[in-house]
Amino acid sequence: MNDLLRRYPLPVIVLAQLFGTSLWFSINGVWLSLAGELGLTESDLGRLTLAVQAGFIAGTLTIAVTGLADRFGASRIFALSSLLGALVNSGFIFAAGVPPIDFLLRFATGLCLAGIYPLGMKMVIAWTPKYAGSALAWLVGMLTLGTALPHLMRGATLGMPWEWPLMAASCLALAGGLLVFLLGDGPHLPKSSGRLPLSQGLAALRIPRFRAVAGGYFGHMWELYAFWTLTPLLIGRELQRLGEGEALIPWLSFAVIGIGSAGCIAGGRLSRTLGSEWVARRALMVSGTFCIVYPWLNGLAPVLLIFLLVVWGIAVVADSPQFSALASATAPRESVGSSLAVMNAVGFGLTLPAIWLTSGLWGQLNVWVVLLLFPGPVFGLWSLARYRLQT
Structure with missing residues (x-):
């Protein structure tokens, strides 16, 4: 077995x-x-x-x-x-x-x-x-x-x-x-001696290339979970404009979020030939564009806006595995697990204020609240630019 x-x-x-x-x-x-x-x-x-x-x-x-x-x-x-x-x-x-x-x-x-x-x-x-x-x-x-x-x-x-x-x-x-x-356990990572210092998981943040990759991931996470939280609200808005009931909201929300798995897999295939940094940067550019453009399109046909949400759902998470791949390549070999853990911890920590801010202001700003997601991709792209300079 x-x-x-x-x-x-x-x-x-x-x-x-x-x-x-x-x-x-x-x-x-x-x-x-x-x-x-x-x-x-x-x-x-x-x-x-x-x-x-x-x-x-x-x-x-x-x-x-x-x-x-x-x-x-x-x-x-x-x-x-x-x-x-x-x-x-x-x-x-x-x-x-x-x-x-x-x-x-x-x-x-x-x-x-x-x-x-x-x-x-x-x-x-x-x-x-x-x-x-x-x-x-x-x-x-x-x-x-x-x-x-x-x-x-x-x-x-x-x-x-x-x-x-x-x-x-x-x-x-x-x-x-x-x-x-x-x-x-797999054979391609070194065995730990079991005598790692308590701060080992934080050591990778002292490495400029890892820190640049982590910054890209942090910007991505500011947008990702807040977008997923807003998805049912954005879908509901368009269904209301169509005169439809709420029964379709969970089904369409599943489609918008779930299609991201296809984006991850497609990005993974592209990374084999074009590299993880290329895929992560392009995905951040696309999702960042949606953050700034989508509110200005709010008068278009609801069906078209739902389609744009599906495309956004593909781009918004396609960069996530590529950031993890870049982080694993730049982290100390003896502490890859701990380095990824600290990056995850900070990234998920950023999702809390992003979700609180966007969901809390939905009632006042409606669709314009997605503008608050824009700083995430901007910071991520800036950090990735630093990574490129150090490569």
Whole structure:
């Protein structure tokens, strides 16, 4: 069994990543049924979503500062995190609607995800280093698809007992952890001596090229999750102009966000010949253009604007795996896992003010709120220019 898995390491890791990250938005996916039964509000959903994000940030910072990702085998941390995440996610069934226990359980889910997503990236690099940009594109593509799935579930699971999808997500996480445990660690990264200093995960930020790549990633993250948060609102606006009801919002939101997985994979293929930096820069330019142009097009036909959102959905995440590939190539070889973790931690930290600012001002600014996303791509492109100067 182990030999069979090691013949196809990338599909195994990608599948395990999809299974493991199903825990991320598991609550969002069943929210309509859950809220209807327990009388919860959209503010409760925001509180619980924020808990997962905060837990993920805390977990990645812990990994980065302690160097855990490079002290122990990535496959073992991934498998243990999947097991604990499945248990915590299942425990939410008994604590739903009981604050602050529900918040703490979702925070713990985020902590566990910190041992899945960054460690999955390290495993991809360890198994397929030659085409890291292309391989990581599949990994981030699965994360993107997992992000979109709750919108699909919100449209498809009305009337279903909300406990069932939660248990299904836990079972998927267990299966993903088992797959990675059986696969083991890849052969293309050096073994850690186990005596890394506590600040090892932060050491990469002293390297100018890594710092430039990380800056590009930070600008990208300012835009990405805020755009995904705004997607249902932007879709709803166009459906209202068409005179349609709200039933199509989750389906079209799934399409706009989920199509990003195709953007990741296409960008990965292009990176094989054109390079990761080329793909990341072009994707940032396209998405940044949408940030500044889209509000001025608000009078066009709704169907056309929805199509433009689909194109934006492709570009907005296509650069994410390429930043990870560039970061892994410029980080110290003995601390790749910790370096990626600290980059993830800061990047996801930036999503919190971006989401708070744009969603909070939607009522006042409506479609013009997307202008607030524009500084992200601008900063990212500026930082990438510094990377090019140092290459």
